Amino acid sequence: MSTEQAQALKDLADAEELIASATAVLAGGPLSPGHAACFAQLADKLARRQSRTQLHAAHALRRTGAHKLDQESFQAVTEAGEHPSLAAFQVAAGRTTTARTHFKNTAGLLHGWLDIPRSTVRDRLALVDCLLGGADAAGQPLPAWLPELAGQFADPAVDPRLVSSAALKLHSARKDFGEGQAGQAKKDQLQAESAAFIRSEPKAARRHINALVAQVKSGQRPLQALLDGIGIFKKGMRQGLVEYVLRVLPAHAAMIEAYFNALDNPASVAGNRDALAHAEAQFTGAQDSGWDDEESMPDWAKDGEPAGSAPEGSAEPEEPEEPDKPDEPGEPEEPDEPEEPEEPEEPAGPAATQFEELKPERRRLVGFLALLMTDRNQSGSPGKQPGLAVPQVSIILDYEKMRRDGKEFAVTSTGIQLSPGETRAALCTAGIYPLVLNGQSLPLDLGRTQRLYSKAQGRAIRAAYRGCLYPGCSMPAERCELDHLDAWEKGGNTDIESAALGCTIHHIGRHCGLFHAVKIPGCRPMALLSKELDPQQKLRVNTYWMTPQEALAADALAERMTAKWRAGELDIEIVEP
Structure with a gap:
């Protein structure tokens, strides 16, 4: 040696x-x-x-x-x-x-x-x-x-x-x-x-x-093989919990993702945190009080009488059984994907505080149980009840691909690739919105006639950009805010080409100057991070909610735009905070 x-x-x-x-x-x-x-x-x-x-x-x-x-x-x-x-x-x-x-x-x-x-x-x-x-x-x-x-x-x-x-x-x-x-x-x-x-x-x-x-x-598995594998499968009891495995087609997954995205939104009735906390208490039996109101409370349970006692001469009432508390499950293995940014703060209150400590997976289960247990005969829209949402799926069609080879031309706004057969079936379903991009944006532009973006504009922007502007952010489009890149108070227009999406954290961060949005003629807005985070100072696109093929194309576009910008061949606008 x-x-x-x-x-x-x-x-x-x-x-x-x-x-x-x-x-x-x-x-x-x-x-x-x-x-x-x-x-x-x-x-x-x-x-x-x-x-x-x-x-x-x-x-x-x-x-x-x-x-x-x-x-x-x-x-x-x-x-x-x-x-x-x-x-x-x-x-x-x-x-x-x-x-x-x-x-x-x-x-x-x-x-x-x-x-x-x-x-x-x-x-x-x-x-x-x-x-x-x-x-x-x-x-x-x-x-x-x-x-x-x-x-x-x-x-x-x-x-x-x-x-x-x-x-x-x-x-x-x-x-x-x-x-x-x-x-x-x-x-x-x-x-x-x-x-x-x-x-x-x-x-x-x-x-x-x-x-x-x-x-x-x-691979290219036939439809019948896929259908033979879908379903809800019960795995059995583990650590006091019953486990199920859910296997669905991509089109089904799009509906489920849309439902969860609506349920995760605390600004909606379906995602109301206080109401969902009370709903979970009803499902689990973990009520704050043993009785809904004093009128329904028996005499022996009212103040002044010891719990479980009964008036003299009356039959001994049965004490309500305490529901079995499940064992503490082990910490589940987390996927390779990045964590969601922190959600906006909710008004102070014990129910809201308790519920915000729960993981998204548990919130979604509460919404799913609310969907199963709702009274179908009651009046009113399901979307106006806590835990019940009306999922809306945006399917983005690539017109050129559809005409050229009829393959891989449809993708949902959450990045799920659909087959041609699933696309045809989904477009006949209520709650599905087809969007053909790369067309003229003028019909959806409002100029200065309106301060806020319309629902049609918002749907188009969310479908086009999929999620937050900030690179790597995993917040879905439904949870993001529409951002004027041309400040309204400075004479900006409420137009598609002047819009971006930002989660609460990064929307505020952009206005605080922590990073910049970049407007490029004829192109989607991109992000320019600060020098301490990105010494190379490259234009970047958040590809988190794209398919791999779309992400490769978006990254290549960002590389080309960066090269043209550095060579002085591209007239870009770095948006002021």
Whole structure:
């Protein structure tokens, strides 16, 4: 073993001790906000480097056959780890043996010696194959299975954790690519699209790469095969809760998403937080009081009488049973997708405060139960009752695609791709609004005749932009506010081309100057982040609610517009706060 390699190992050991001592100081006492930010930034940089180092270490274990080290060599390695010094690392060079050893292979070494979980070991070695290269049966090195992603993994400017996540997703679909040149072409295309997402918009890359892989795995399945798989399936009891699995067609999912988006909106009657909190109390039996009103309360339960007692000479009433409290479920595994921004504050009140602490999944269940338990004979619109919404789905038709090949021309405003058959059926359904984009906007423009955008304008804007303007924001369009990019008080018009969408957080943030909206002639508005968040100062589009194909096109458009702007060939307007 060379002195240079032994010194590198000694440097790693020193770095580990330095990190531990620095963490103890920074985590153990008062810290200024700026130093806390530096602490978090440096810790994340270390995590990035560590993710690369771990793969290179696993690659080194496998290519050197370290699992065949003899007992004396393992003892030297252990002592070097406990008492790191240059001399100890020189002694720990070790030697392999053909005799029986502790571990059968590299996976066994990682799991049995370093106590790394087996699932983590499998993923780590799969990533080595994908990003660093493997070995054939004769031990000869093989190139990386995903060479384009391997180049990004080696780039210090790219987060290796995001590349690793994409590589694992593509590796999981390797059996779905098929054989021969067609399979290789499909893999290359998927790799190129994944690399483009990582390069252009890392915040939404995981979502789009997951969607791309899902498309490959689903393939072109016939309708009957899809229909055979849909339904509500009961899985049974787990931790005091009954579990169901719901499988639906994309068209059904569009209706469900629209219902949930309406239910999640606290400004609507259906999403009224106080009323939904009371509704949940009725479903679960967790009422604030045991009786709705004093008139319905029996004498023995009124003030002055002990609970469960009865007047003398009367029959002993049965005490109301306390409903079984379910066991606390474990924390569910969260998906790769980013968290929703904080919701706007609700008026103070115990019910509102209690309900806002609940997760969106629980709110939606309350709305679903309200839908099942509503009285169909009562008068009034279902959309005017707490927990009941009238879902409205916008289907966006690409007219040129529809005329050209009749495939993949329809997508919902939440990014769900519909087949031609589902589109035809959905357009005959109440609550579905077809929108053909790229037409003239004049019929929906109001100029200065009206301060607020009309319902028709709002529907068109939400369908076109899908969600918040801010890159990576996961707030759906239904929860976003319409934003005048030409300030009304300064003479601006209420026109489509002068509108953008912003969630409550980012709408206020734009007006506070935390980022800028950019108007481009003949193009959708884009975002320009501040220099501390985006040193490259690129024009960006939020692609979170787009399909992968739409996101690739939007990212390419943003790249072209940025290049033209920097070259002085594009007259853009950076909107003032």
